[in-house]
Amino acid sequence: xxxxxxxxxxxxxxxxxxxxxxxxxxxxxxxxxxxxxxxxxxxxxxxxxxxxxxxxxxxxxxxxxxxxxxxxxxxxxxxxxxxxxxxxxxxxxxxxxxxxxxxxxxxxxxxxxxxxxxxxxxxxxxxxxxxxxxxxxxxxxxxxxxxxxxxxxxxxxxxxxxxxxxxxxxxxxxxxxxxxxxxxxxxxxxxxxxxxxxxxxxxxxxxxxxxxxxxxxxxxxxxxxxxxxxxxxxxxxxxxxxxxxxxxxxxxxxxxxxxxxxxxxxxxxxxxxxxxxxxxxxxxxxxxxxxxxxxxxxxxxxxxxxxxxxxxxxxxxxxxxxxxxxxxxxxxxxxxxxxxxxxxxxxxxxxxxxxxxxxxxxxxxxxxxxxxxxxxxxxxxxxxxxxxxxxxxxxxxxxxxxxxxxxxxxxxxxxxxxxxxxxxxxxxxxxxxxxxxxxxxxxxxxxxxxxxxxxxxxxxxxxxxxxxxxxxxxxxxxxxxxxxxxxxxxxxxxxxxxxxxxxxxxxxxxxxxxxxxxxxxxxxxxxxxxxxxxxxxxxxxxxxxxxxxxxxxxxxxxxxxxxxxxxxxxxxxxxxx
Amino acid sequence: xxxxxxxxxxxxxxxxxxxxxxxxxxxxxxxxxxxxxxxxxxxxxxxxxxxxxxxxxxxxxxxxxxxxxxxxxxxxxxxxxxxxxxxxxxxxxxxxxxxxxxxxxxxxxxxxxxxxxxxxxxxxxxxxxxxxxxx
Amino acid sequence: xxxxxxxxxxxxxxxxxxxxxxxxxxxxxxxxxxxxxxxxxxxxxxxxxxxxxxxxxxxxxxxxxxxxxxxxxxxxxxxxxxxxxxxxxxxxxxxxxxxxxxxxxxxxxxxxxxxxxxxxxxxxxxxxxxxxxxxxxxxxxxxxxxxxxxxxxxxxxxxxxxxxxxxxxxxxxxxxxxxxxxxxxxxxxxxx
Numbered sequence: 059x060x061x062x063x064x065x066x067x068x069x070x071x072x073x074x075x076x077x078x079x080x081x082x083x084x085x086x087x088x089x090x091x092x093x094x095x096x097x098x099x100x101x102x103x104x105x106x107x108x109x110x111x112x113x114x115x116x117x118x119x120x121x122x123x124x125x126x127x128x129x130x131x132x133x134x135x136x137x138x139x140x141x142x143x144x145x146x147x148x149x150x151x152x153x154x155x156x157x158x159x160x161x162x163x164x165x166x167x168x169x170x171x172x173x174x175x176x177x178x179x180x181x182x183x184x185x186x187x188x189x190x191x192x193x194x195x196x197x198x199x200x201x202x203x204x205x206x207x208x209x210x211x212x213x214x215x216x217x218x219x220x221x222x223x224x225x226x227x228x229x230x231x232x233x234x235x236x237x238x239x240x241x242x243x244x245x246x247x248x249x250x251x252x253x254x255x256x257x258x259x260x261x262x263x264x265x266x267x268x269x270x271x272x273x274x275x276x277x278x279x280x281x282x283x284x285x286x287x288x289x290x291x292x293x294x295x296x297x298x299x300x301x302x303x304x305x306x307x308x309x310x311x312x313x314x315x316x317x318x319x320x321x322x323x324x325x326x327x328x329x330x331x332x333x334x335x336x337x338x339x340x341x342x343x344x345x346x347x348x349x350x351x352x353x354x355x356x357x358x359x360x361x362x363x364x365x366x367x368x369x370x371x372x373x374x375x376x377x378x379x380x381x382x383x384x385x386x387x388x389x390x391x392x393x394x395x396x397x398x399x400x401x402x403x404x405x406x407x408x409x410x411x412x413x414x415x416x417x418x419x420x421x422x423x424x425x426x427x428x429x430x431x432x433x434x435x436x437x438x439x440x441x442x443x444x445x446x447x448x449x450x451x452x453x454x455x456x457x458x459x460x461x462x463x464x465x466x467x468x469x470x471x472x473x474x475x476x477x478x479x480x481x482x483x484x485x486x487x488x489x490x491x492x493x494x495x496x497x498x499x500x501x502x503x504x505x506x507x508x509x510x511x512x513x514x515x516x517x518x519x520x521x522x523x524x525x526x527x528x529x530x531x532x533x534x535x536x537x538x539x540x541x542x543x544x545x546x547x548x549x550x551x552x553x554x555x556x557x558x559x560x561x562x563x564x565x566x567x568x569x570x571x572x573x574x575x576x577x578x579x580x581x582x583x584x585x586x587x588x589x590x591x592x593x594x595x596x597x598x599x600x601x602x603x604x605x606x607x608x609x610x611x612x613x614x615x616x617x618x619x620x621x622x623x624x625x626x627x628x629x630x631x632x633x634x635x
Numbered sequence: 636x637x638x639x640x641x642x643x644x645x646x647x648x649x650x651x652x653x654x655x656x657x658x659x660x661x662x663x664x665x666x667x668x669x670x671x672x673x674x675x676x677x678x679x680x681x682x683x684x685x686x687x688x689x690x691x692x693x694x695x696x697x698x699x700x701x702x703x704x705x706x707x708x709x710x711x712x713x714x715x716x717x718x719x720x721x722x723x724x725x726x727x728x729x730x731x732x733x734x735x736x737x738x739x740x741x742x743x744x745x746x747x748x749x750x751x752x753x754x755x756x757x758x759x760x761x762x763x764x765x766x767x768x769x770x
Numbered sequence: 771x772x773x774x775x776x777x778x779x780x781x782x783x784x785x786x787x788x789x790x791x792x793x794x795x796x797x798x799x800x801x802x803x804x805x806x807x808x809x810x811x812x813x814x815x816x817x818x819x820x821x822x823x824x825x826x827x828x829x830x831x832x833x834x835x836x837x838x839x840x841x842x843x844x845x846x847x848x849x850x851x852x853x854x855x856x857x858x859x860x861x862x863x864x865x866x867x868x869x870x871x872x873x874x875x876x877x878x879x880x881x882x883x884x885x886x887x888x889x890x891x892x893x894x895x896x897x898x899x900x901x902x903x904x905x906x907x908x909x910x911x912x913x914x915x916x917x918x919x920x921x922x923x924x925x926x927x928x929x930x931x932x933x934x935x936x937x938x939x940x941x942x943x944x945x946x947x948x949x950x951x952x953x954x955x956x957x958x959x960x961x962x
Contacts, residue, residue, distance in 0.1 A: 167777065172776060172777035172780065173775060173776045173777055174775045174776075174777050175775075175777065176775070176777045176778045176780075176787045176791070177778070177787075177791065178775060244798050247794075248791055248794045248795060248798070249791075251794055252787055252790050252791045252794060253777060255707075255782065255783050255790060256777075256780055256781050256782050256783055256785070256787045256790055257777035257778070257780040257782070257787070258780070258782050282794070282797065282798045282801070283714070283715055283718050283797075283798075283801055284718075284801075285798075285801070286715075286798060286799075286800070286801020286802040286803075286804060286805045287722055287801065287802075287804075287805025287806075287808065287809070288805070289802045289805070290802055290803075290805035290806035290809065291805065291809070293806075293904060293908065294806075294809075294900075294904060297893070297900065297904065301893060301894070302894060303893055303894060303897075303900040304894075304897055304900065305809075305897060305900055305901075310896070310897055311813075311817060311896065311897050312813075312897055313730055313812075313813070313816075315729060315730065316726065316730055316809060316812065319722075319725070319726040319729065319730070320805065320809065323722050323725070323726075323805075370718055370721050370722075371721065371725070373725070374725060374729070377729075381729075382728070382729040383728045383729050385728070386725070386728040386729060389728075601776065644844060644847050644848060644851070645844075647844075648840070648841075648843075648844040651840050651843075651844075652837075652840065655833075655836055655837065655840060658955075658956060658960065659829065659833050659960060661960065662960050662961070679960070679961055680961075682960075683956035683960045683961050684956055684961070687952050687953050687955070687956050690952050691949045691952050691953070694843060694945050694948060694949055694952070695945075695949065698843055698844075698847045698941075698945050699941075699942050699945045699946075704785065705783060705784050705785050707783055707785065707790075707793075708785065708790075708793045711793055711794065711797050712793070712796065712797055712800060715797045715798075715800040715801050715804070716800060716804065718801065719800070719801065719804040719805070719808055722804075722805065722808055723808040723811065723812070726808070726809075726812060727812060727815075730812045730816065731812060731815060731816055
């Protein structure tokens, strides 16, 4: 597999670090940090597309029939396509690349104290496949009859028969894009897991690994273990779509509900695949800015492992009204309610960490705290949806939609922002502006609640989430409900406008932000040992050695309130206090 | 791996070949002995799938050196297999059971779709025949 | 590779990094093939008539293919033990034997597909045949990938007497492909 051409290219730019071109430095680099940035910026660009989609269909819902600025009239087919691709993009091309791939690539080698991923070229390949998948997805919007509109869950027969979904080209392209994305993340995940298992710094035992690294590894394992049946299912669905086989066609003896099992066996663990890294980010930030040792390191670790295992037993709660065996719904209701225990344990451990800490309200900390609060709303509203009785009423209403946005927005948006504000100094050597950061924070959190709280009410009132033109349903088109929709849409526009300060802040701070030293937050983990931004190879010639756990804050008898992992223990004379 | 005391690869290979012959012969013997019903099923299951498991074990343990590998590797593989069982049994409750105490999964048969019955020999299960006239 | 990544050389678990990664690759493949086999089994139990379709598959060719793969597994393990002794010539010989047997497998498979299609059993005949072609096709694709990678290792690495560990890693992958066939064979051919 050693293609000598690239091998010599690697040699070349290692030896002459300054003479390398833009292409070999930023596009075809095997440096884990550059690959992390590639994922980050691709994810942010896809996030803009997904956000634009949500703006278009929310405008359409608030002002049905009128022209949406920058888009035009939204036809029902366009509405379906927009909703489908909003969901797909936000999960597969925003949450996963940013939270797992970008953070994982950037942080794992730095935090476990080694110079790169164990397979740098597989890492690059993973990003390239991911980029191709994104291009295929975007291209699918422009083929005849438009992009796929059968919801991100792609239930057959709607997804398998072109005469139902009306997108003979968009649907297979969507499926190919998703499959390529899965392949990219399998490659990346194998790299993450192997790196953490084998390449840890000298002295770093299992319980000295920072929580965010643990979480990314557990998430990668979950992803790998759950996605297999979906890959098999995607091949079968692709054959159904393009060749005309009948795997999911009842007329040929197939079972359409089988796809739902294949999909949700992946789809539910997938929720935890993106949740866990966000949890890890929040834990890091809370420990640093509460200046306190993490409350219950092992408990959090074991509950996240338990969460991962339990997540394989809950998938059919997405299918309570799809005609699954009613007796199986008892089982899946029970496991679904059980899964709130490990999540609650983790959230309580975060709150326990805050207790008695000396809390610093930096922007990163504000985002981390709001993650706990908002995610709690998402988790608690899930109880109605996990119980099969109430779910029969609430299924596929805006209540479900508001519920999972209260989980996914904290994960993908709030978690990402807190990570960016926290690690930006490490990534680019300068701090983001805190004043504009706080404006961005409040401008994100308040409108976010403004969007989705009204949708809970609409959902409880029975509005189905996939109706493009509900003006035909007089029960749903009352003035009160319409006011709620307009309010939600207005909040969305405010939220989008408040992202402008963030992007301006981001770009300006790249060049003119306050210079940051290696350890601007006085944190303990190993990435703060390396210079900011870390050079190729991260730590120079002598890689750090680890002497203690990652969260030794405010240890009695020390002058500083932090104790970096790589600092050797003081001699016996100093410790005798 | 030379330091490990595993049996010679040739022995394992010959054993795999013998097992392979048995697994092919199983259903043939069942036909020759004119076995029917449960006995035939048991014989086929044991010779085909029981022996497949044994063969897989020998390849994994000796050819792939899993027996001499660090304990992580077999655990990784076993946990994946365990998850498949979770998937299979979770899905089987739905896919395999077509009727319960108070309910029945009724396939939708549109008037113009009556012609689908010709799939009987390869496809649809027998419940289809009873559907629609349960009242 | 001139610049050696230090991370790749570390081994906190005691398993060399390359081999550990192959175990994870195999783990992810287990769920992919396993998902396909599980859905096949669900359908198979549901539709008793599939046993009759399975009777049309050619047990002789399936058996011959099992034999090729078992033998190739034996050869690849011999290649591995030759590589451990740093015997490039023997290792390359056995790797090419393995590739040859993989070629035999693909040849028999193509003949089998051709006869089946000419007898009217195509991808679309029934869901059994859809599963048959999907599962064997996916497996055949893995055999082909293994052959290509093995040829690259034999000619690029072993000939130049470097990267000896790659023989073991491709061997593990090849054994896994063999194990998948060990299960596909009774499922599609002998259980009727």
